[in-house]
Structures are given as structure tokens and as C-alpha cells.
Amino acid sequence: MLYLVPTPIGNLKDITFRALEVLKDVDLILAEDTRNTAHLLNHYQISKPLTPYHQHNEHKITDHLVDQLLAGRKMALVTDAGTPGISDPAFLLVRACVKAGVGVTSLPGATAFVPALVNSGLPANRFCFEGFLPLKKGRHSLLESLKTEERTMIFYESPLRLVKTLNDLAGYFGPGRECSVSRELTKLFEETHRGTLTDVAAYFSQKTVRGEIVIVVKGADK
Structure with missing residues (x-):
């Protein structure tokens, strides 16, 4: 399963309880900027592996990520702020997941x-x-x-x-x-x-x- 998880656009309190639960539960978090996401995770005392996923590498690693998802891994995709896919990376991975039959769930949350x-x-x-x-x-x-x-x-x-x-x-x-x-x-x-x-x-x-x-x-x- 791939989870699209909105993150706060400024105030760190603007994250849902469900988003925090998902971030704690997944095997891997894909982040537009791992430094920004690490700050958010540290604030909520969440420790999970992070890997970069952004416009400069999404074409190269999307197929590999889909293979891992098909193998049973759970991943969350986050951007620096707001909802993934809204003027931020997500489309390529979501499209590849849909084509491969991988489940995709988009959580409601912050967007500017x-x-x-x-x-x-x-x-x-x-x-x-x-x-x-x-x-x-x-x-x-x-x-x-x-x-x-x-x-x-x-x-x-x-x-x-x-x-x-x-x-x-x-x-x-x-x-x-x-x-x-x-x-x-x-x-x-x-x-x-x-x-x-x-x-x-x-x-x-x-x-x-x-x-x-x-x-x-x-x-x-x-």
C-alpha cells in the first residue's frame, strides 16, 4: 500500500492523528526533502527510514519503488508541505501503482x-x-x-x-x-x-x- 500523507504547510499542529498513525506504521517514508521531513518526524518522535523522492529522481526510482510495494512493503509519500501531487511530486508514482495494481490511499489534510x-x-x-x-x-x-x-x-x-x-x-x-x-x-x-x-x-x-x-x-x- 502507498499512502499519500499531507504535511503541515507551516504550523506543525496542522497534521491529523491519522497521518501520524500512518507515518508510524509504514516501512518507509518517501520525502521530497529528507531534512524537512526529519524535522517533522523528530517533533512527533517518529523514527522511520527516509528516502528522497523528488522531481530530480522520480523517473529513475519509481519502478523500483513499485517492485518493493508489490513485495508487500508499506510506504508513505510526503512533500515539504501540503498534499502530495498538488504542485509537488506524486503523479508518476501513483500512476505506476495504479497500473501495477498497488493500493493507493490519499489522506485528507493540509494544502495551501x-x-x-x-x-x-x-x-x-x-x-x-x-x-x-x-x-x-x-x-x-x-x-x-x-x-x-x-x-x-x-x-x-x-x-x-x-x-x-x-x-x-x-x-x-x-x-x-x-x-x-x-x-x-x-x-x-x-x-x-x-x-x-x-x-x-x-x-x-x-x-x-x-x-x-x-x-x-x-x-x-x-
Whole structure:
């Protein structure tokens, strides 16, 4: 059995009892960064073997991991923060497990875009999650295709590219389109700033931005 285990996006208390039980029970934990996961495990006094599983090695070791799972080993896959598979490694291994007949269970738990969406003040009944925008190739065509998207849109971004991305969105969607930017969710300096794309870009251009970023943008008017 492969377990996909969400881990806290900041506050270490945001982990479920079931997630802790699974991490204690499995034979091996696959971690995006073993150092980050070791910190979490040490906090909850869990001692289990760790092996790296990330975008740089997933193509090489997926088949080997499936063989071990078929042999009866139980594994948990975790990322640095949030739910595996949401802008983080998981897809290749899950697909290979499904094809091989290995059981896969995904636990509910932390993910950054849900709290950012629901506290944005923008419609949450229909939305689309776009993750990280392409840096170059495909960026223009994707943003062009989203100009008429009527659902609330959610993007992830790094602090270094936040202002540029907000300005790009304003260029495609219009400067007056409503948005919300959340950063450092669940942490001490958690912040959500709401307004138009232009106003929010100006706000963040005047300060040093740190932490993981979630951008929520209102859909196009019908």
C-alpha cells in the first residue's frame, strides 16, 4: 500500500492523528526533502527510514519503488508541505501503482490553496487551480486562454516573482480585476492582502516578500 500523507504547510499542529498513525506504521517514508521531513518526524518522535523522492529522481526510482510495494512493503509519500501531487511530486508514482495494481490511499489534510481561496472573499463555489505559471514557454498562451475564465482562479508563486506575475495578470485580465494574495499561511507572519491586481502589485512592490505565495483572482464577468 502507498499512502499519500499531507504535511503541515507551516504550523506543525496542522497534521491529523491519522497521518501520524500512518507515518508510524509504514516501512518507509518517501520525502521530497529528507531534512524537512526529519524535522517533522523528530517533533512527533517518529523514527522511520527516509528516502528522497523528488522531481530530480522520480523517473529513475519509481519502478523500483513499485517492485518493493508489490513485495508487500508499506510506504508513505510526503512533500515539504501540503498534499502530495498538488504542485509537488506524486503523479508518476501513483500512476505506476495504479497500473501495477498497488493500493493507493490519499489522506485528507493540509494544502495551501484551500485556506487562501476561502479567506479571499472571492467566489469559492466554482474555481480552477492553475498552480505555478510557466516561466517562459506557454506563459502567454495560458494567460490569454484564461482571460475569459469565469471561475475564480488560483495560482502559486514564489516571493521573487510575485510582483511580476501580478503585473502580468493585470495586463491580461485588466488592472481592476479583484484578487487576493496570501503568504506564510498558518505561520506567525501570515498575511492576506486583497484589492485590485494593480493595487496589490503596488503594495507588495514596497516591501520584502517572504514565504510561499497563493494568488486568487476573480473570474471574468459573464
